[in-house]
Amino acid sequence: MNEQQQSLLVQSASRFPPPQGIKLSYGTAGFRADASILQSTVFRIGILAALRSLKTGGAVIGLMITASHNKVSDNGVKVADPAGEMLTQDWEPFADSVANAPDPESLIQLIADFAKKEDIPLNGSKGATVLLGRDTRPSGESLVEAAKQGICSVIGAVGIDIGVVTTPQLHWIVRARNKDSKPSASELDYFDQVSTSFRCLIDLIPNKSQHGIGKLIVDCANGVGGEKLQVLKQKLNWSDVEIRNSGEQGVLNEQVGADYVQKDKVAPQGFGPPDVGVRCASLDGDADRLVYFTIIPNGNNRINLVDGDKILSLFALFIKDQLSILTDYTNEYQPRVGVVQTAYANGASTKYLNQLGLHVIFTPTGVKYLHEKAHEFDIGIYFEANGHGTILFSNRFLRWLEDKKSTEKSLEKQNAAMRLWAVSKLINQAVGDALSGLLLVEAILQHMGWSVEKWNELYHDLPSRQLKVKVADRTAVVTTNAETIVEKPPGIQEAITALTVKYPQGRCFVRPSGTEDVVRVYAEARTQEAADELATSVAKLVDQFLGFHVGM
Numbered sequence: 001m002n003e004q005q006q007s008l009l010v011q012s013a014s015r016f017p018p019p020q021g022i023k024l025s026y027g028t029a030g031f032r033a034d035a036s037i038l039q040s041t042v043f044r045i046g047i048l049a050a051l052r053s054l055k056t057g058g059a060v061i062g063l064m065i066t067a068s069h070n071k072v073s074d075n076g077v078k079v080a081d082p083a084g085e086m087l088t089q090d091w092e093p094f095a096d097s098v099a100n101a102p103d104p105e106s107l108i109q110l111i112a113d114f115a116k117k118e119d120i121p122l123n124g125s126k127g128a129t130v131l132l133g134r135d136t137r138p139s140g141e142s143l144v145e146a147a148k149q150g151i152c153s154v155i156g157a158v159g160i161d162i163g164v165v166t167t168p169q170l171h172w173i174v175r176a177r178n179k180d181s182k183p184s185a186s187e188l189d190y191f192d193q194v195s196t197s198f199r200c201l202i203d204l205i206p207n208k209s210q211h212g213i214g215k216l217i218v219d220c221a222n223g224v225g226g227e228k229l230q231v232l233k234q235k236l237n238w239s240d241v242e243i244r245n246s247g248e249q250g251v252l253n254e255q256v257g258a259d260y261v262q263k264d265k266v267a268p269q270g271f272g273p274p275d276v277g278v279r280c281a282s283l284d285g286d287a288d289r290l291v292y293f294t295i296i297p298n299g300n301n302r303i304n305l306v307d308g309d310k311i312l313s314l315f316a317l318f319i320k321d322q323l324s325i326l327t328d329y330t331n332e333y334q335p336r337v338g339v340v341q342t343a344y345a346n347g348a349s350t351k352y353l354n355q356l357g358l359h360v361i362f363t364p365t366g367v368k369y370l371h372e373k374a375h376e377f378d379i380g381i382y383f384e385a386n387g388h389g390t391i392l393f394s395n396r397f398l399r400w401l402e403d404k405k406s407t408e409k410s411l412e413k414q415n416a417a418m419r420l421w422a423v424s425k426l427i428n429q430a431v432g433d434a435l436s437g438l439l440l441v442e443a444i445l446q447h448m449g450w451s452v453e454k455w456n457e458l459y460h461d462l463p464s465r466q467l468k469v470k471v472a473d474r475t476a477v478v479t480t481n482a483e484t485i486v487e488k489p490p491g492i493q494e495a496i497t498a499l500t501v502k503y504p505q506g507r508c509f510v511r512p513s514g515t516e517d518v519v520r521v522y523a524e525a526r527t528q529e530a531a532d533e534l535a536t537s538v539a540k541l542v543d544q545f546l547g548f549h550v551g552m
């Protein structure tokens with residue numbers, strides 16, 4: 001590192017002292033904490049993003065300020081790599097040490113050592129670009145400013161602020177600028193592409209007139225999804241959609257949004273008895289998660305939840321149908337379809353997907369793991385139960401499809417190829433995206449002529465319960481086997497298994513959260529009472545093994 005670079009970093013870093021006595025970690029989805037302590041972290045991740053751009057030959061890197069479904073006073077920061085995907089896991093330890101370096105001197109030493117090891121040109125000879133986006137949190141603007149300061153303290157680096165966007169939009173734009181050779185790709189291109197491909201899917205529906213599926217109401221978590229869905233609604237001239245909790249009045253994520261709806265299995269605020277019988281959906285605070293639901297008549301706000309597993313099943317079924325129109329066993333090339341889930345996937349969904357003849361794989365929680373796995377297939381479909389997921393298409397498959405679109409003689413096959421092509425354009429290739437996911441669900445339901453109830457009947461969820469336990473040190477829990485088995489502390493797994501076997505169709509696991517200071521407990525069983533009981537008794541176990549009384 002030359003002297004000019006060094007003094008620039010010293011000067012700017014001293015304006016962003018790290019919070020005392022707090023250790024932050026990059027976690028499942030970047031850094032998240034109370035917004036008031038994040039200035040220094042975000043500044044430093046701005047530096048990291050600029051270094052990442054330098055390392056990747058000047059590719060555009062994304063930096064998103066969001067804490068997704070967390071409360072409004074929290075915020076966070078995460079980095080998108082050139083293909084719009086999550087920051088490579090190899091850099092996470094560096095992100096941790098950069099965020100936690102106690103003073104400017106140690107920070108600069110870390111950067112110098114890392115730049116040397118990674119062969120990053122830190123002499124101003126190369127340019128770097130970081131695209132900055134934020135959700136609607138009030139703390140967003142000043143954190144974007146901190147990130148810009150970080151970026152600008154790397155010579156040759158520029159930060160481009162694209163304002164308030166959904167997390168998936170930022171990832172999409174980063175990808176488009178690098179991969180699709182559209183250096184000026186913007187939010188407008190995103191809206192154009194998703195709306196055009198959605199229209200294409202609708203135009204390809206056979207016997208369209210028979211397929212009206214009625215109104216949709218979308219809960220936008222009082223977040224960024226509200227204004228963006230409004231744009232799509234106008235663009236598509238879509239009169240059958242009603243946007244609620246758009247953020248004009250209520251508080252972000254407060255008793256609204258996909259996380260609340262999925263975890264508590266209740267209707268969000270602003271929904272009630274008049275909505276019984278209507279198809280409803282919920283996005284989360286930064287619009288990268290999507291779930292559907294219907295309100296149970298006289299059910300005291302309870303809902304029938306149509307979660308990420310069911311969205312995955314619907315997508316898998318549609319893709320499989322289209323592929324079976326397009327190919328038969330005589331085809332030389334048989335596209336490999338893979339489905340990726342986590343331990344949180346309802347057991348009934350996995351059984352259903354297996355029955356469809358699909359290859360199901362499990363990874364640890366966190367979309368970075370699912371996404372990576374899905375890439376191993378020609379068509380990789382992944383979803384977390386909470387509604388984050390997408391479908392990835394390999395280049396080889398897309399080239400094959402391109403050829404099929406133009407050479408297929410049969411109109412039926414041509415249409416199937418066109419549909420799959422439109423899906424690949426509609427569904428976000430960088431990350432899970434609630435808006436494009438919502439449009440795909442709507443297009444498929446219309447295609448099938450299905451009500452949300454019919455969709456929900458694909459299989460019946462096993463009753464489940466999720467609990468959180470506050471413990472003294474959640475890092476004491478070490479898991480293996482896609483987080484289904486606890487290795488440490490010793491003895492706890494045996495105790496969990498002993499409880500689980502008592503319940504018919506029982507399944508239970510615990511893992512430390514990557515986004516909250518808790519250990520999560522998940523239990524599934526034949527009845528709701530049994531699932532609740534199992535979860536509660538395992539939560540007690542966790543408390544016995546790891547609670548605050550331990551070692552005190």
Ligand SMILES: CC(=O)N[C@H]1[C@@H](OP(=O)(O)O)O[C@H](CO)[C@@H](O)[C@@H]1O
Pocket residue numbers: 028029068344365366367384386388512513514515516520
């Ligand atoms: C049970 C659950 O929903 N966990 C969520 C949650 O992670 P935890 O590590 O469980 O806190 O937030 C992640 C980021 O949004 C998401 O990927 C994940 O699925």
Ligand SMILES: [Mg+2]
Pocket residue numbers: 068069284285286287288289
């Ligand atoms: Mg989110």
